[in-house]
Each structure stands twice: as C-alpha cells, then as structure tokens.
Amino acid sequence: MSDPTRAVLEERFLARLQRLAVRVAAARGRDETGQGAFAGERGDEFAGHRPYRAGEDLRDFDWELYGRLERGFVRVRRRTAGERWAVLLDTSASMGLGAPGKLQLAAEVATALAFAGLDAGATVALLSHGESGGVEAVRLRKPRDLGAWLEFVHARRARLTRPTRELLADRRANAASRVFVVGDLLDLAPADVLALARRGRRVAAVRVLAPHEVAPAAEEGVEWLDPERGERLDMRVGDEALGAYERALEARLEAWRIAFARHGQRCVAVRSDADFEDVARRVLA
Amino acid sequence: MISFERPWALALLAVPVLVAWLAARAARARETPTGTLEVWREVEASSSRAAERRRTWSWPLALLVSSLAAAALALAGPRDHREGSAAPWCIVVDRSPSMYLPREGSTRLDAALRAVREITGGGEATWCVESDEFIGFARAAHLPDEWREPPRGAWREPRWELFDAPGTLWVTDVAPGVAPRAASVVASGAEPQPGLVAELEDELVEWNGAALVRTPRAEPKRRTFFIAPNLRGTPIGRAALAWSRARRFDATDEPADAALAILDGGIGEARPVECSHEAWTLRGTARELWLETPEPASTLLECGGVVVARTRAGAIDLALSEIAEPQGDSTAFALFWAEAFDESTLGPRGVSLEERQRSGAPLVQRGLEPSSSLAAPPAHFDAWLALAAAALALAALAARYAPFSSADSST
Numbered sequence: 001m002s003d004p005t006r007a008v009l010e011e012r013f014l015a016r017l018q019r020l021a022v023r024v025a026a027a028r029g030r031d032e033t034g035q036g037a038f039a040g041e042r043g044d045e046f047a048g049h050r051p052y053r054a055g056e057d058l059r060d061f062d063w064e065l066y067g068r069l070e071r072g073f074v075r076v077r078r079r080t081a082g083e084r085w086a087v088l089l090d091t092s093a094s095m096g097l098g099a100p101g102k103l104q105l106a107a108e109v110a111t112a113l114a115f116a117g118l119d120a121g122a123t124v125a126l127l128s129h130g131e132s133g134g135v136e137a138v139r140l141r142k143p144r145d146l147g148a149w150l151e152f153v154h155a156r157r158a159r160l161t162r163p164t165r166e167l168l169a170d171r172r173a174n175a176a177s178r179v180f181v182v183g184d185l186l187d188l189a190p191a192d193v194l195a196l197a198r199r200g201r202r203v204a205a206v207r208v209l210a211p212h213e214v215a216p217a218a219e220e221g222v223e224w225l226d227p228e229r230g231e232r233l234d235m236r237v238g239d240e241a242l243g244a245y246e247r248a249l250e251a252r253l254e255a256w257r258i259a260f261a262r263h264g265q266r267c268v269a270v271r272s273d274a275d276f277e278d279v280a281r282r283v284l285a
Numbered sequence: 286m287i288s289f290e291r292p293w294a295l296a297l298l299a300v301p302v303l304v305a306w307l308a309a310r311a312a313r314a315r316e317t318p319t320g321t322l323e324v325w326r327e328v329e330a331s332s333s334r335a336a337e338r339r340r341t342w343s344w345p346l347a348l349l350v351s352s353l354a355a356a357a358l359a360l361a362g363p364r365d366h367r368e369g370s371a372a373p374w375c376i377v378v379d380r381s382p383s384m385y386l387p388r389e390g391s392t393r394l395d396a397a398l399r400a401v402r403e404i405t406g407g408g409e410a411t412w413c414v415e416s417d418e419f420i421g422f423a424r425a426a427h428l429p430d431e432w433r434e435p436p437r438g439a440w441r442e443p444r445w446e447l448f449d450a451p452g453t454l455w456v457t458d459v460a461p462g463v464a465p466r467a468a469s470v471v472a473s474g475a476e477p478q479p480g481l482v483a484e485l486e487d488e489l490v491e492w493n494g495a496a497l498v499r500t501p502r503a504e505p506k507r508r509t510f511f512i513a514p515n516l517r518g519t520p521i522g523r524a525a526l527a528w529s530r531a532r533r534f535d536a537t538d539e540p541a542d543a544a545l546a547i548l549d550g551g552i553g554e555a556r557p558v559e560c561s562h563e564a565w566t567l568r569g570t571a572r573e574l575w576l577e578t579p580e581p582a583s584t585l586l587e588c589g590g591v592v593v594a595r596t597r598a599g600a601i602d603l604a605l606s607e608i609a610e611p612q613g614d615s616t617a618f619a620l621f622w623a624e625a626f627d628e629s630t631l632g633p634r635g636v637s638l639e640e641r642q643r644s645g646a647p648l649v650q651r652g653l654e655p656s657s658s659l660a661a662p663p664a665h666f667d668a669w670l671a672l673a674a675a676a677l678a679l680a681a682l683a684a685r686y687a688p689f690s691s692a693d694s695s696t
Contacts, residue, residue, distance in 0.1 A: 094320030186320045213321045221314035226322040244328045
C-alpha cells in the first residue's frame with residue numbers, strides 16, 4: 001500500500017498528462033488557437049476568441065465582437081510570455097489522509113496545472129512547505145525542467161503543521177498573475193485565499209478531501225483524530241450523525257464556492273480518488 | 286481474612302480479565318484521522334442524539350465476565366477465617382523491678398507501653414506476664430492496672446524464648462539477651478538508676494551511682510505481718526503468731542503494707558475436708574480458692590483434690606474456715622506453716638543493684654505480624670460462588686438472546 005503522505009508521479013501519470021494535453025488541444029481546436037493545449041490565457045500574441053465565462057478578466061473581453069454578435073467573447077493570446085503562475089501545494093499533515101492520498105491527487109493536479117501554464121507560455125512556480133518548515137519553490141519554465149519539478153514533488157511529505165497562510169503570503173505567490181491553491185485548505189477561510197485576487201490576479205482553489213471525509217461510513221465507534229493538532233473525538237456515527245455531517249460539510253464547501261464566485265474566481269472541491277484530468281479541466285474551464 | 290484452598294486457581298481470574306480486555310479492544314473505537322474534525326465537532330454540538338457517545342460494554346458481556354470470575358473464585362475455594370483479620374497481638378510484659386524505675390517522668394514500663402502502639406496500632410490485645418512458673422493472661426486494650434503497679438515479690442524477666450512467635454511483642458526496658466526470630470520488641474531504654482537497694486531492719490543500703498552506701502538506722506524498723514481475723518486463734522493462726530515473734534515481725538491490720546499477709550481467700554460453700562500430711566492430719570471445712578492471682582502462686586496444701594492453701598509473694602491464701610486441732614505431730618504442723626511463711630515473706634524493700642545498673646538504648650524492632658493460626662473454623666463459599674457463576678451465565682445468555690437486547694447484541 002502506497003504511503004499517503006507522499007506523492008509519486010510515475011511514468012503512467014506522465015503518459016496520462018500527455019494524453020490530457022492532446023485531448024484538450026483537440027477539443028479546444030488547436031488549429032484555431034494555435035498552440036496551447038490548455039490555453040485560454042492572456043499573452044502577448046493574439047490567437048483567437050472563445051466564449052466569455054463569468055469571472056474572466058475584463059481586459060480580454062472583446063467589446064467589438066459583442067457589439068456585432070451580441071454574445072460575449074474574450075481574446076485568446078498565443079503566448080503568455082513573461083506571465084507567472086504559482087501553484088501553492090498544501091502539505092499539511094491532513095493532506096496525508098485518504099486512499100489514494102490527498103497529496104497524491106493534489107500533486108497530480110498541481111503538475112497538470114503547471115503544464116497548462118507551460119503550454120500557455122507562462123512560468124510556473126510550485127510553492128510548498130519543505131521539511132525544515134520554510135516555503136520552498138521550484139520553477140517550470142520549459143519541459144526539460146520536468147525532472148527538477150518531479151524531484152521537488154517527490155520530496156514533499158504531508159506531515160507538517162505549518163499554516164497554509166504562509167504559502168499565501170509568500171512573495172512569489174503575490175508576484176504571480178494566476179494562483180492555484182491546491183490542498184484541503186481546512187485551516188483557511190475563503191477570504192484568506194481571495195485576498196490574492198487583486199489587481200486582476202486570478203485565483204483558483206482546489207479543495208481535495210479524502211473519500212472518508214466526503215462520505216464517511218456509519219460505524220459504532222470512531223475516534224476521529226486531527227493529525228495536525230492531535231485532538232480526538234470519540235463518537236458513534238449513526239445515520240443521523242452522518243446526515244448532519246454531510247449537511248455541515250456541504251454547507252462549508254458551498255460557502256467557499258459562493259465566496260469565490262462572487263469574486264469571479266473558481267473553487268473546486270474534489271475527492272482524492274478523482275481523476276486529476278477531470279479536476280484540471282474543471283479548474284481551467 | 287480470606288484464604289484459598291486452591292490458590293493456583295486464582296490464576297484463572299486472568300481469563301475473565303482477558304475476555305473483558307479482548308471485548309473492550311474489539312469494541313474500541315477505530316482511530317480514524319480526518320481533516321474535518323471541526324465538522325464532526327459541529328455535528329456533536331448541534332445534536333446530542335446525532336452523535337451519541339459510544340457504548341463499549343454490554344450487559345451480556347458484563348454478566349459473562351462476572352460469571353467467569355465467580356467460577357474462578359469458586360474453584361479457588363475461598364475460606365473466611367473470621368478471627369484472622371482481628372488476630373490480636375500477644376504482648377509479653379516484663380514486670381521485673383527495673384521496669385518500675387523512673388524514666389521520662391513516669392516509669393520504664395509506661396515509656397515502653399507508649400511505643401507499643403507503634404507496633405500493634407492499638408486495639409485489643411492479649412497481655413501476658415511471666416515469671417518463673419507463673420503465667421498471667423488478660424485480654425484488654427490496655428495493660429491491666431494491677432500489672433502497672435510493681436509486683437509483690439521478686440519478679441524475673443519473662444523467659445522470652447517461650448514467646449517467640451508471630452504476633453508476639455516483647456515489652457521490656459533493655460533489649461533482651463535472646464534475639465527474637467519472629468517476635469517484635471519494644472524496649473523503653475534504660476540508664477543506670479541510683480537509689481534504694483535494700484531497706485533492712487537496721488540499715489538502708491543505697492547505690493549512689495558508683496558505690497553502695499550503707500546508712501545505719503537510729504532505731505531498728507521491724508517488718509509487719511497481717512492475718513485475717515477469722516484465722517486468728519486457729520491452729521494456723523497460732524503457728525503464725527509464734528513464727529512472727531521468732532522473726533521479729535509486728536502485727537498490722539493493713540495487709541497491703543505487710544511483708545506477709547495470711548488471707549482468707551475462700552469463696553463459695555464450705556465443705557468438710559481432711560488433709561493428711563506426713564506427720565499430722567488436719568480436719569475442718571474449706572471453700573474454694575480464688576482462681577486467679579495477680580502474681581505467681583503455688584499450691585501449699587491440697588485436701589481431697591481441693592486446694593486449701595496457696596503461697597505467693599507476700600501472701601498465703603487459705604480456703605480453710607473451721608479448723609480443728611491437728612492430729613499427730615503438732616510441732617511438725619507448726620514448722621510446716623513456718624516454712625511456708627518464710628517462703629512467702631517479701632524481701633526487704635528496694636531494687637537490686639543489678640537491676641539499677643541495667644542500661645540500654647530504646648528499641649522498636651518489628652517482627653512478624655499476628656497470623657490467623659488461631660482463627661475460627663473458616664467459612665466456605667465455594668457452593669455459593671458456583672451458584673452465582675451459573676446464575677450469571679444464564680443471565681448472560683438471557684441478555685444476549687432476549688428480544689429487548691437486540692441493540693446490545695450488535696456490540
């Protein structure tokens with residue numbers, strides 16, 4: 001059984017990542033927009049149009065086309081040269097839960113997002129806490145940087161108790177034009193992440209929860225343990241408690257979604273057994 | 286105190302303990318790490334019914350464990366030695382003269398008795414005094430008052446080796462020469478005590494801490510003797526009078542002060558007796574003597590299986606009331622009694638030099654606690670425990686399969 005506190009990006013994952021790029025390129029019409037499998041980002045060179053989605057940067061909105069077609073379109077640029085993306089990877093101890101582990105899916109999604117940025121011509125920085133407790137980073141500028149990226153990801157361990165706010169406050173995150181926060185984000189409030197959404201910076205949150213956190217099973221005796229604070233709660237989980245839990249969790253997740261939508265940003269909540277391709281598509285859609 | 290016929294069976298108590306542990310382990314909550322503990326806390330706080338506290342025990346399990354425990358105890362064969370837990374201490378008290386010498390404002394005996402509680406913890410005990418062939422017992426919380434007073438006559442230290450047993454405490458002033466194997470020892474401690482060694486008729490002999498000092502009396506002081514009024518004028522009374530003149534004793538009406546007291550110690554109904562000695566025969570009526578004396582006593586004269594005269598330090602107890610003139614050798618009769626009077630007469634007042642020179646450190650030495658060897662026949666519980674085990678087992682079955690226990694059965 002794999003260690004849920006680690007993320008391992010094997011060749012199979014890389015192959016899936018490659019296939020994802022191809023599928024997205026096909027779906028988005030590579031011929032129309034030029035390169036950029038995930039594309040859709042502002043850049044220096046105009047590449048085409050695509051339908052407007054709520055929350056998109058108003059600077060890319062094509063008012064001229066709207067005037068003619070009465071539908072919203074945004075301009076798509078081929079390259080985003082000089083643009084910086086940042087992916088903040090939560091490696092708190094709670095990310096080491098689940099089967100498969102939350103950190104595994106988070107790392108896969110982070111890598112997929114990074115390749116989307118690379119495809120869009122951006123430089124992508126992956127930020128997370130290191131073993132020493134400080135914030136560490138690796139940059140992906142070109143495909144050949146993949147080795148360093150993978151090495152960085154493989155060195156992550158979900159056993160820290162450092163607050164995710166430290167990642168949000170990092171200057172590299174604040175220097176990016178687009179920020180993805182990937183983790184369970186259980187120690188954060190929506191406002192903590194949305195504070196980054198200023199001056200046109202786009203922010204997306206990917207909340208990864210373990211299957212037993214999303215849909216726990218009824219049990220006579222469960223001792224819930226918070227791996228970060230060590231707190232415990234001994235209880236009997238009956239149907240009524242399950243229902244109350246699911247309602248409470250859904251309310252919290254919904255609060256995040258609403259808060260992000262109000263700011264024109266995106267928040268996605270997924271189970272750790274989800275396919276990273278689906279998650280990446282939902283984040284970038 | 287509870288003891289067990291088959292103590293090895295107590296090891297079987299591990300079985301119900303093991304069963305209980307395994308059951309508790311099986312019912313123990315599964316530890317599940319989660320990042321959503323706060324949500325669960327919210328659920329718990331929002332509804333007391335939604336998240337009930339777990340129940341790790343069930344009635345059938347409790348009954349089963351109790352049944353197994355009762356069965357193991359029944360097999361072990363418990364015995365309740367009812368007097369065992371209250372087995373009294375046997376406190377052997379040294380009443381030799383040195384015990385009544387001063388110490389710490391009272392006597393060495395009192396000082397030693399104060400330390401007794403350290404060993405026994407107080408409570409009722411069997412007090413014992415012994416000297417020569419005499420042994421006296423008393424069951425009380427405290428040393429009987431008459432034993433707190435200096436005894437009449439010369440008492441020796443108890444023969445400690447006779448009392449070397451668990452639950453026995455020796456009370457003395459200086460650590461005995463015999464090392465106890467099981468008994469405990471309390472010694473008051475003693476320092477050389479100058480004072481009167483002997484109060485003789487014509488001089489006082491005292492020890493000043495270094496040497497004996499003899500002080501002649503200006504006028505000789507004669508010792509006294511007492512004879513019970515109903516004995517005066519009888520053949521024995523007349524012999525006593527003749528003996529006292531020969532010994533230069535004065536008569537007194539205070540038996541406590543007398544060097545010799547001839548007492549009427551009979552109780553009960555008088556009956557005719559005839560006492561035959563080698564050279565004389567005495568007839569009369571006699572009652573029975575008091576059974577107990579506060580000090581060593583020995584039979585002086587026995588008539589037809591009835592003790593009619595007894596000697597002890599400073600006294601002769603007579604049970605004879607109506608005494609006819611002795612038949613046979615009257616001189617031998619008088620000498621017989623004179624020798625008895627001599628034997629019983631107290632020596633001169635004072636404490637011997639050897640006793641006054643005794644010294645030693647205070648001592649509290651713990652030996653073995655009282656055992657239950659003198660316990661009453663033990664009570665048996667095997668059958669009751671076996672019955673309880675069977676009843677508990679049946680109750681466990683009933684609780685397991687009864688319709689109303691369906692909720693429990695899932696645990």
